[in-house]
Amino acid sequence: MSIKRSKPIDRLYEEVAEYDLVIVPDAPLASALNRRLEHPHFGPFAITPRRLAARRRETAEDRLAFLEVISQTDLNWKQASYAIGNVLQCWEYQGSPDAILEYDAFDTPETRTVVDCIKSLETTSRTLTEYQIDREEYDSVAVIGERQLTNLERSILPTEYDAVDRFCDDGFELPPVRIFDSPAAIVDAVLDTVTTENAEDIAVVLDASSEYSPLIEAAFEATAIPYYGGPSFTDDQDHRAVIQLLRSTISGSDTRIGTVKPLLTRLGTTIDVDHNEKRLFEVDDPELEWLHDFCDRAAELTISDALDTYEKRAACTLETFRAELDQLGLLNEPITADTIDRLTFYLETYDVPIDRENDGVLLADAKSASFVDRPVVFYLGLDERWTHTSPQRPWVDHDEEFDRNLDQFQSLVQSGVDQYYLVQDTAGGAPVTPCLYFEDLLDVEFERFSDFESIRYSRTFRPTDEGFEKEPVDVDIEPETALSQSSLNSYANCPRDYFFGRLVDNPDKDYFLEGTLFHDFAEFVVNHPEFVNDAVIEEVTGVMLEETRPFHRDVDLATRRTTYRVGLETIVDYLEENTPTDTDFLTPTSSSENFFETYFDRPVDSPATERWFEDDNRGIKGKIDLVQSPTQLVDFKSGSKKSSSQVLKRAAIDPPSDQPNFQALLYLTYYRSQRPDEELEFTFFHFLETVDDVVTGEGTLDECLTTITYQPIPFDEFVQSRTVFEALREEAPNDCNKTFSKTSYEEYRAAFDAHQPPRTRDADAMADSPFGNVLLERMIEAVGDYKYVTNGCMQAFRHLCGYRKEGYFVEDLDEFERFIDDQLEELNRYRRGDSRFPVEGRAGEPNYRYVDNRDMILRTERATDEPADETEATR
Structure with a gap:
């Protein structure tokens, strides 16, 4: 694959070295040519039109015009x-500030006001409009990349000048793209x-609005590698923190700790992750008193x-921000x-100059x-976000604009002696x-990108003396011997979410606290x-309302009170x-701390409640809310009701469900071991x-x-029992009763x-089975062909x-026990480090509604089965 070759900078310099003045489309090219001057040169040599006209560094005139207009x-x-924006853009394309008024849709009082104001300002656009290169001052003028210059x-x-093409007739062989599995790997x-020694020889080209920008900046800062051209005024952490401080004053009583966490972190305040979803003004912490006080007084400030x-x-001085x-x-x-919105709008719209x-x-x-x-030069991403969006305005010639952007891109990707294109082939699946x-x-x-000539890379491993040190996994780590229903559900949906759930803490949730109190x-x-x-x-309703108050808006408290009271x-x-009956077979057990035991100062020691079990032989563990009788277990749920068929479907092993929930199956499997041969x-x-x-009132x-239910016999034995036959004659629909009664x-x-x-x-599958055909034939033979x-x-x-659809039989629980063995074996293989915890669960791509650590999970899997080319990866 080849594209039109851009002339090397040294060759370009040779072509223009004898000219008095060289006009170029952008400042980096001008700087590169000026650095190659071999003899003193009076006045400017290579320069952009705006800088030549203004005789000073180019400024963001849109911001300056804005400041003038609003004043x-x-x-x-x-x-x-x-x-x-419209006036300056039209001026750029049409060469006159009044040109926009020729378009009826833009000839408005607001536009006329802006035109009148801007025309009198000392902007570079005005200077360009009034300026003309003097041939008496410059005997010879060359223009490089004329097609990239705007009309202005x-x-x-x-009238006379020499046009110098940025490209030559030779083709440029595009180097192979290097495919990585994630932005972090790139x-x-x-x-x-x-x-730090070679930093001056390297450039990184990227889409400034992409994820690559903060990642590369953070990486350079962490490794003390100097860089420039990165964060803007708005990206400054203190500036962002000030905006967040202002925002916190108008968010009302629903402001959550999580929303002000970056501000608190910037100020060195650590608030436990448990509080992230609680309302700021309901969390009693000495570290937050100043913020509570500030927000309370904000109306006066x-x-x-x-x-x-x-x-x-913050013990700092923000002079530039104040100015x-x-x-x-x-x-x-x-x-x-309104004030905060205006400030935010300004900072998001205009680039404030900063010293670099x-x-x-x-x-x-x-x-x-x-x-x-x-x-x-490293080029990161090279995806469709690199494509310019042409202004949708009537004064823009879209073909000309496209050609200008195409030339810019074609030149850019050839910059440097060595070019490295680092890309992803897939993202988000x-x-x-x-x-x-x-x-x-x-x-x-x-x-x-895999359709290009490419080199694919697996994960790169950095030396242990650079960046963060890595500790090897202990291969003799103690294996997991039992799974709870929640762990099994998480593992079945997304093994990697299960893994992160073991490593990181998650904030308290309102429904967790409510469920615990119920x-x-x-x-x-x-x-x-x-x-x-x-x-x-x-009284308990009031207590629950007070305990959960940090999570709920004031307007929701009346509704929550009703919900709590009805639930209680x-x-x-x-x-x-x-009432639990026949609990003599249960032995007393020490229960976890009960909130109302402490609140009412009354002991909670019934053997029928909160029964913890751990069965390493079967690999399962859990807590039974209530043993109502020797053969009946009860679990209290604050969520919405599921039918028995839905419960069994979600616990299905084959085919697996995308909403796995094995609670009933797991608990019945354990209880069967305690009460064998019982329903x-x-x-x-x-x-x-x-x-x-x-x-x-209903x-x-x-x-x-x-x-x-659980029936302690196989399904085929159960359905051929006399009990089931009698049910077909008495409990099934009419035609069934009539048929089997005869x-x-x-x-x-x-x-x-x-x-x-x-x-x-x-039922259709059973009817079409050999058994179904035989039963139908026998009923027709015995009763008649009706x-x-x-x-x-x-x-x-x-x-x-x-x-x-209502319950399980012996073979179902036997199969589940084998399933648990398989899951534990697989899980322990991942825990030993034999391979990574995968993202996909048993049903394929995870159901992200049930993923707790979504922001820590990449949706694409990194390659681990092919070694990285060490030479290519570290060149």
Whole structure:
């Protein structure tokens, strides 16, 4: 693959060295040519049109125009910014400030106001409009890359000049792209090359708005490698923190600790992650007192007061920020939402100039530069975000604009003696689209970077004496011997989420705290049923409201009070009707601390509640909320109710569910080991299911219950029992009752001697099976070839499959025990470091609704099965 070759900078210099003046389209190219001057030169040599006209460094005239317009007119800031952008852009393309008024859609009072104001300003656009290169001052003039100059820039050119093409007739062979698995891996590859000694020889070109920008900046800072051209005024951590301090004053009572965490971190304040989702003003911590006080007084303060407060807390002086606020006229403005919005708008719209140390690695924006004068240049990303978006304005010639951008891109990617294109082939599970300019430059079709000539890299490993040191994993790590239902659910959905869940703490959630309090109350009721009355329920409702207040807005408190009260009453009603019985077989167990045990100073020691178990032989563990009877377990749920068929579907092993939940299956498997050969039940009690109905005077306890059964015999034995046969005659739909009432149990039983019923929950599948065909034939033979017989058999199949939608049988729990063994073996293999914890779970891509550590999980898997080319990776 080849594109038009850009002339090397030394060759370009040779072509223009004898000229008095060389006009170039961008400053980096001018600087590169000026550095190659071999003899003293009077006046400018290589220079951009704007700098030549203004005889000073180019400035962001849009910002200067904005500051002038808002000080001289009554336009609001967004109106002024919009009009200024249009006027300056049209001026650039059409060569006159009044040209925009020729377009009816833009001939507005606001635009005319801005035109009148800008025309009188000393802007570079005005200087360009009035300036003309004097041939008496410059005998010979060369113009490099004339097509990249705008109409306004071309207007200064003399009648006679020599055009010098930036490109030659030779082709440029595009080096192979180097494919990495993630932005972090790309940054690692750059760090393997850059040192403090060679930083001056290296440039990094990237899309400034992409993830590569903060990653490379953070990496250079962490390794003390100097760089410039990176963070803007707004990127300064103190500046961002000041804005966040201001925002915290107008967010109201719903401000969360997590939203002000960056501010607190910048100020050296550490607040436990548990509090992240709690409301700022409900967290009692000495480290937050100053912020509470500041927010309380904000209505009396000015922006200057906020800056003073921040400078005092951070022990710093923000003179540049203060000067900018003063220039905007905001320094002494009160702290209001409108003031903060205007300040934020300004900082997001305009680049405030900052002093930079021009040493170290050069960071260049792919959409601004067309040339980089460094021997080694890394290009990061090169994806569709590198493509310019042409202004959608009537004064823009889109073909000309495209050609200008294409030349810029074509020149940029050839900068340097050595070019390294570091890219991703996929991101977020989808192919990465290369920059669209490649389509016009290359004579081959492609959809992704792997269609180019490419080198693929696996993970890079940095020496232990650089960056963070890595400790080797102890291969003799103690294996995991038992899984809880929550761990198993997480592991089945996304093994890597399970892994991170073991490593990092997550903030408290309102539903976690609410669930714990409801569970503690239920346990307390079992232990002290005679103590709990309406007054106690009302008191507990208030206590729960107070405990969860940090999570809820004031406007939501009345609704939460109703929800809590109804939930507590429903729990009491259920336990009154379903008091635990026959608990003598249980041994007392030490329970975890119960909130209401401490609050009411009454012991909680019933053996029937909060039963912890850990069965290493079967690899399972957990806590049973309530042992209601020797054969019935109960679990209290604050979430929405699921039907028995939904519960079983989510616990399915084959095919796996994308919403895995193995709680009922796991608990019944354990309890079977304690009560073998007995029918068992596991009941989910969704005590908030009927909140809406209870408020309107309706609702029953039955609507809150979902019960999963266990039959201690195989499914095929169960369905051929006389009990099931009698159910077909009495409990199934009419045609089924009619059909089987006219036959005998022996006729029914004989169908099972020919074929075993399939283990399916699908009635159609059972009807189409050999067993289904035999049963239908026997019923027709015994009763007659009637339509109701055919329909009755179909109803029978639905009835038989219904048993498998309501519970489990011996083979289901046996299969689950084997499944647990397999999961533990696999999990321990990952824990030993034999391979990485994968992102995809048993059902494929994780269901991210149930992923707790989403921001720590890359959706693409890094290659680990092919070694990195050490020479290529560290060149």
